[in-house]
Every structure is written in C-alpha cells, then in structure tokens.
Amino acid sequence: MRRSARCSAGAVAAVAALPPDDFLDWGWRIPFLVTLLVTATGFYIRVGVAESPMFEQAKRERGVARAPAVELARGAPRTLALGVVSSIGPNVAAYIPVVFALAYLTEQLGVSRTVTLVGALIYFACSAAVTPVAGALGDAVGRRMVLGWAMVGAAAFAFPFFWLLDTGEAGYVWCAFGLSGLLLGAQLGAQAGFLADLFTTRTRFSGVALSREVAAALAGGTAPLIAAALLEAAGGEPWPVVLYMSVLLLISALAVALIHGFGRHEQRGEAGRRP
Secondary structure (H helix, E strand, O other): OHHHHHHHHHHHHHHOOOOHHHHHHHHOHHHHHHHHHHHHHHHHHHHOOOOOHHHHHHHHHHOOOOOHHHHHHHHOHHHHHHHHHHOHHHHHHHHHHHHHHHHHHHHHOOOOHHHHHHHHHHHHHHHHHHHHHHHHHHHHHOHHHHHHHHHHHHHHHHHHHHHHHHOOOHHHHHHHHHHHHHHHHHHHHHHHHHHHHHOOOOOHHHHHHHHHHHHHHHHHOOHHHHHHHHHHHOOOOOHHHHHHHHHHHHHHHHHHHHOOOOOOOOOOOOOOOOO
16 A cells, blocks of 8 residues: 555656646546556566465464454454554554655645655655565564554654654655654554564464554554644644654553563464463
C-alpha cells in the first residue's frame, strides 16, 4: 500500500505542474493509473513467492489452522492485542504527515500545492531509504529495541514537525517531511520482523495481518479526521494534534516494551507461548 502511495504521490507531483484545465481534463487520472500498475505488479510478485520451509514443515506435521484468527483469539489474546496496539504508532506516523499535514499546509497556512507534494515525495523517499537499514539494524540489535525507540523518537518529533510546518518556508517544510519519513522508515523496517516473531508459524500470517490491518482501521484511517476535528476545536492551533500524535505513539511504544522474552531467532511451540 505504501509503495503505491509513493508512486501515486510522485505522479501527483508531476501532473501538478500541468495547466489547471489539462489537470482537470485528464491529468488527475495519471496517479490512479500508476497506483493500479504498481498494485498489479506487487500481486504478481506475491503469487510467485513460494511458502517458507517452516510453513511447509508445520503444514505436514500439524496441518493448517482452519480458523487461525479464532485460534489466536483463544490461545494468544494478549499477544494479538499487543500486536494491534504496537501497530498503531506507524499508522499515526504515516497518516498525520501525508494526509492531514498536506491539507493543513495548503488550507490553514496557504502553502502552495507544489511545495506540499514535493514534501510528500521527500517523506516517502526518506522512508524508503531508511526502511532496509532499520530492518538490518533490528536483526543486529533487536527489532523490539529499534521499533520502540523509533516510536519514542517520532513522538518527540511531533512538536518540531508542526513547528517547522508553521514557518511556511519550503526548506523547513521539506526538512520536516524528510525527518518524519526517516522516523517512519525506522518503524516499518523493524515492524515486519517484530510482528512475525510474535506468532507461531501456524498462525503467523493471520497474526501479522490482523495486527496491522485492525490498527490501520482503528487509528490509521481515522487519524486525519480526528486531527482535523482537534485543529478546529483549538481554533486552528496544532498543539492538540501534536498531543494526540505523541500519546498514540507512546502507547504503541509501551505495548512493544510489554512484550517480554523477545528473541531474534527463537520460535514458539504454541500460539501465545513466549520464551
């Protein structure tokens, strides 16, 4: 999804330079077409990826869980709940900057659309650049540590982020998006392996999917709407949004910290049983 968003943002930035009549006539379709192409490519790649040897072994020995979500809810409710809460942070760190902040810049501060779209591109580029680095760092020192501190860093940066935006200056705005993208990439790089290690092979796919998507539904898609309501209630002042963003990120960091016995190469024998 985020890869499609990066390409779509790039396409929007490109077509934003078109004359208004051309943009309204045909240019607005280009970002959607680019996103469809990337989505189709990702689906094609995923279909061609073989299952892991661990999954095939578990399938032969114990069979495939018929209702893995039910098995998780019964056998590992705490692990699943912590997985969901720990996934709230990256969603807030993504949706506030690239959805709410773009509207805040153009509608509240009067910053040009081109500046905001370039900021989104910088955000996605920085996130993409640091994600594999954070993944490798998580393998070396522990994904829990990298993910937790990245969330704390994003919470601490919430105020400087909006302070830089409020200047209205292109350079400061782009700096805000770049640093925010780095912090998101640090979270995403560690999150994938972190969530995968929470669950057994038998229920891993469903555990990771539920953790990410439930959090996205609860805190991702709703974040820009809540932020907009907070901004209006505060008379256009962004401090309630800063507080909202920071609190959710810190709650997610706390969830990460509550998951004990986390090992890089350890596998659990049963759902919800941690070393």
